[in-house]
Amino acid sequence: MSGRILPPKPTARAEKVSVWGYIKLFRQDILSAHPARLYRAKMAEFRTPFFTSYLVNEPPLWKLVLNERPQDFPKSERMRAGLEPVMGNSLFVSNGADWERQRRIIDPAFEGGRLRDSFPAMLAAARAAVTRLGEGGRVEVEERMSHAAADVIFRALFSVPIGDGEASAVFHAFRAHQGTQPLLNLAGFLPLPRWFPRFHRRSTLKHARRIRALITTMTERRAAEIGAGTAPDDLATKIMTTADPQTGERFNTGEMVDQVATFFLAGHETSASALAWTLYLIALDPELQARLAAEANVVLGDSPQFGAVSRLRLARDVFREALRLYPPLPMLVRQAARPECFRKRDVKPGAQIVVSPWHLGRHENLWSDPDAFCPARWQTPEGKAAARDGFIPFSSGPRACSGAGFAMIEGPLLLAMLAQRFTFAPVAGQEPVPVAFLTVRARDGIWLDVSPRG
Secondary structure, three states: OOOOOOOOOOOOEOOOOOHHHHHHHHHHOOOOOOEHHHHOOOEEEEEOOOOEEEEEOOHHHHHHHHHHOHHHOOEOHHHHHHHHHHHOOOOOOOOHHHHHHHHHHHHHHHOOHHHHHHHHHHHHHHHHHHHHHOOOEEEEHHHHHHHHHHHHHHHHHHOOOOOOHHHHHHHHHHHHHHOOOOOOOHHHHOOOOOOOOOOOOHHHHHHHHHHHHHHHHHHHHHHHHHHHOOOOOOHHHHHHHOOOOOOOOOOOHHHHHHHHHHHHHHHHHHHHHHHHHHHHHHHOOHHHHHHHHHHHHHHOOOOOOHHHHHHOHHHHHHHHHHHHHOOOOOOEEEEOOOOEEEOOEEEOOOOEEEEOHHHHHOOOOOOOOOOOOOHHHHHOHHHHHHHHHHOOEOEOHHHOOOOHHHHHHHHHHHHHHHHHHEEEEEOOOOOOOEEEOOOEEEOOOOEEEEEEOO
């Protein structure tokens, strides 16, 4: 790589701010709401009038929470309050027996050969994304990568391209929803019972109803196709026909709608974020782009095969480096189910426990030159050691994302095919500013000059 590249990072807030000032900042953008010391801290404590929150960066602590005793640190009800209008009681927000049942039904769809089965959908979506870029020009790549990632999801889930009327409507409804939905809604800061109204914006609820209505139509149609024996063998069919091995029950329509909404967020919104930031990062290094294109020409050629993706070593390292610097889900929020003691501090039941892929990925005690874009670090012993303690873009432990393997095929494949066909350059005066809503995005989009590769 030519020279040291420092991509944009949010400006940390001042150390002292009022509780209500912090809440306001948090609702606007959780990345710049936090002080700079969190990039060095092993643990930090935040107190509000309603709850106490602990951010745990020390590897033994976050591994305790996510890997060793996840049953004692369930998903936070405060986060659920903001996400349930679209996601309902899906895998992403459920706990306990509900979550265990959902994983038993969903996990088989992402095991072993099922990833190979989804590869034609990924490849078709990648080719469509290349075609849509055409002759290039000045392009806002977040929107383009959102389109591409949504295309992957609908092709893999329902065997329809994003150009399909209903799929396209879901995509645009989610784009509108993203702009109205903070990661944590006001109810998350208040000690309210479950039955109390959640103070969602009217626009948030409107978009959520629209999204769920569209997904319900697609799910009901698929159920009818399954009954008639005409359903394609895709992820939706696999999940809807898989019975819980313990109870023999399958998802009903409402439960499947919850899961499809989650797949769209986890598989589209997060992939779109990661791919857009990856394109911005390679735009900063023309020599790296040339190497990516050369690798793609050798490994993929004109007819990419599933087995070839594992040989895209440089594309995989670049994508992982983008995930380290800009993890799509910046905060994983749990709550303590019983009294704990962290670093000699008493943690009461109900306290919020935050594991931050954003801060871990840039932690000064874990990574060498943590703010620098350096894909080469992934081939060094130091980089591999740091990754074991500070790289969790898909979470970790039993609640790690079921689609992590899917994402690590989709991301390098799209990156390689785009680099094979185009060059990317930053637009002067339009450096993107990272902010976090549902995922880590750029405040005003990511604009690049795109040209066909000669």
